[in-house]
């Protein structure tokens with residue numbers, strides 16, 4: 001260097017981690033972990049026309065509409081059933097740097113939708129983010145196992161008629177559209193029974209679960225390094241990333257659940273089969289109680305009357 005002074009260059013990733021590269025007589029790289037604060041944010045919205053319009057008007061992160069659409073899609077036609085008159089309450093978390101700028105995407109932790117006395121609640125547990133719990137009027141409906149967070153359900157399970165040719169085709173899974181590189185996670189624990197390329201599926205990972213049920217994750221752009229057949233996998237463990245390998249029109253996860261090689265709807269029967277490790281009743285109740293308390297604190301509305309309505313299941 002002409003000046004004799006070492007030159008430092010800091011490269012920052014979306015995660016907030018900085019790589020400080022110093023050039024000089026002895027070049028070096030230093031990794032600086034970000035100092036982050038996790039903020040909990042809450043918002044209450046009256047839906048006037050649609051879920052999307054309501055979220056947009058309140059400057060709530062847009063990605064939430066897609067996430068909620070997918071979660072609630074198994075229960076209702078969100079476009080028809082959420083069309084005005086509902087009250088929506090959301091809680092989410094954001095990681096912020098000391099200067100207040102956001103790092104990484106915001107994460108939903110709790111949602112409550114009240115429509116003429118009917119109450120739907122969704123809870124995202126902090127420790128195991130792929131097991132999403134759904135409550136209707138205080139009773140646990142189901143736990144959803146989602147292999148991609150923030151994805152859009154672009155094609156449901158079952159027979160579908162091609163819009164142009166009219167030809168009926170069987171769709172053995174669901175298509176979840178998400179940007180290339182979005183993590184794909186195992187929906188339940190099991191062992192890898194296949195990993196590699198397979199025809200139209202492209203890069204595919206297959207997991208065999210305790211009951212013999214198989215879950216299949218396809219069109220991946222890449223696999224997690226060193227993953228191999230026989231490896232044990234936990235629920236929520238990353239398998240690879242969303243891509244468009246094989247026969248895919250764009251980046252999406254074609255996700256299948258098979259019982260005795262018969263495809264089942266991953267959002268219906270498949271959910272129930274893969275729920276091998278359900279939390280206990282007490283854990284559900286305390287998780288829900290805790291979320292409602294946080295909601296009350298963050299949007300200042302009274303969530304208390306509902307606490308009495310907690311079911312005794």
Ligand SMILES: [Zn+2]
Nearest residue numbers: 173174175254
């Ligand atoms: Zn598909």
